[in-house]
Amino acid sequence: VATALLLATRATAFAARALPPRLTGAVVDRAVGLMAARFIVPDTPAEVMARLADLKGLGRDASFDPLGELVLTQEEAERYADAVVKLIDLAAAHYGGSAHKRVVNAAGIPRAQVSVKLSALSTYFNPIDPEATALEMRPRLARILRHARSRGAFICFDAEHYVYRDLSLDVPAHILADMPDMEGWRDFGFVVQAYLKDAVPFVERVVALARQRGHRIQVRLVKGAYWDAETAEAAAQDVPAPTFWNKAETDIHFQQLVLYILARSDALALAVGSHNVREHAFAEIARARLYPHAPVIEHQVLHRTAEGLAWALAAVGWVTRDYVPVGDLVLGIAGRGVERRDVAAHAIFGASHPHQVGRMEAPAVVGAAIDQPGRCGWVAEPLLGDRAIRGDSLGSRHPWPHAKDADGDR
């Protein structure tokens, strides 16, 4: 393989030298566009509607994710808000939702859904000043929320870096509390990242908000997409990382949170966002055997990243939703590749064939997280706790298990 790669590299280098630059540029553009179009939907109404129709045919819904986060200018923030509103319109038009007609799936969640990154709605997204952040963001977010209600759509407030985690809950809660006309509106949810050691207090805050508002709130449980950034920032500042160091610990915590959320089903509805077949199976079994009164679970996957898994989830009749990035193809694939290297390993370089997913999570190791203390899934190392911070294991000896995560969890 190494020799073949070397030869391929040389052949490509030769072609890049021999072909006219304009032709090389066109070939590169076409190749990248072709690959990106698999994972990202171009932001034109026709493409969005076509992808919705494709998914509908497969028995799946979509949660659209307009690309972009941490904007720098008001124009960018306005553009992002416009993109969200446009996607709400398109999804609602596709499903036929309106203010008086909620078109929901079997989990009771509106089929039209848009995931919103709050940092893309404000140029002043400041964790130490939540009131000012809410004030600055309020016009745009209020417009989005009212529009979602008028079209019977669901808004999921996406999780971002740890430093913004509390803002992603506080700002919407604050703004919704200031909107009497939105009282009783229930079609919004939050994301819980299982790789965070203090995920439980965040879940508890969502529970408190749900009980205060008097309705269930959906939480999308994911493993987390910013592990590289969180650990690098923590190491640079010499403070403990907010995340687990080991993938195995995150896996265990994920299942613990599944049980924790199901146990609070009076206030929470669970959505499992993972490419690990075991997590989906575990959640369904836990609900069926331990918490039969909990609401139906929604299963989410990154769009066409583990297509075999998504196909199977829908085929067995579980409520399945694709998380679909929408935007500029080249910009999107570049952003996904660089900003989230740990996601890139599977978001860009994912696996859709069942054999690939099967190899990642072979039946022999399924349930290992709870069968074998200290070992889990493909991770062959014993749990190390925060030992990786120690100089003797940092970098050279510690395998950075998260970075080598192969099961493609968000």
Next chain:
Amino acid sequence: VMATESVRASGFAEVIERLIDVGGSPWTLIFADILAPSLLNDGGVINAEAQTVVADYLKRVPPGSVAWARLAIADVHLLALVLPDTQTCRLYTPGMAQEAFLGELSGDAALQAHLDAIDQHPPTFTTIDEVTAKYELVPLRSPAAAVAGRDRAVLVDSTRRQVEALIHVMEAYKPSRLERLQDWFLEVIAADQALLRQVLRFVAVLPSLRFDRSGREVTRVLRENLRLLRHAQQQRRGTWPRRCCWPPGPPPSPPEPCPRV
């Protein structure tokens, strides 16, 4: 040499032992004296903040478990190794960097023993155990623990069977030819770190090259990445690229092994 002599003469490197009370039980704290300003008060006794932080953590460690944690005391981040058999807690700086440096300078046997003790005890009470205890989560690492009052073996067995059923269904999925080709291509890229790195680098730059309608910049960046990739491939094969070492010379020697700390 002067620094070493100075440290040896002054007896600067010293290991301190202090007793603290943890829920009525005496524990010994052991640490190098460089940590004394954060841990001791003027009278040489463990200060209130250190007592609270350390005792709170020690109370969470289950009996018989060797535990390891990072604690913040007086804005200083310390690592703690808990050895319940001897009711001992050893505190040290991240990476044992300061202690190892002083140990080398002073040659102090007590400090060396402190370092060795830290190195010889891998933890059995890990972060997930601490999180489980702190938030009273279902102890999934413990095979005997029940889950929501139900037998765990049943849950594990059902999950396994469900996974097998799902994988069986997944086998029926037939990707298109394009999808198979893309999967193969992506699998090759993902399997080769050097290739993955260069592809990510190349793709990251592309959006900024849109101004270039002639394709010259894209070609230049592509060739640059291909050159870097070829160098990485040749390094891996042990054939150092000729262009990189003109005038010709021997390939670079492998890096020195990392020091113990």
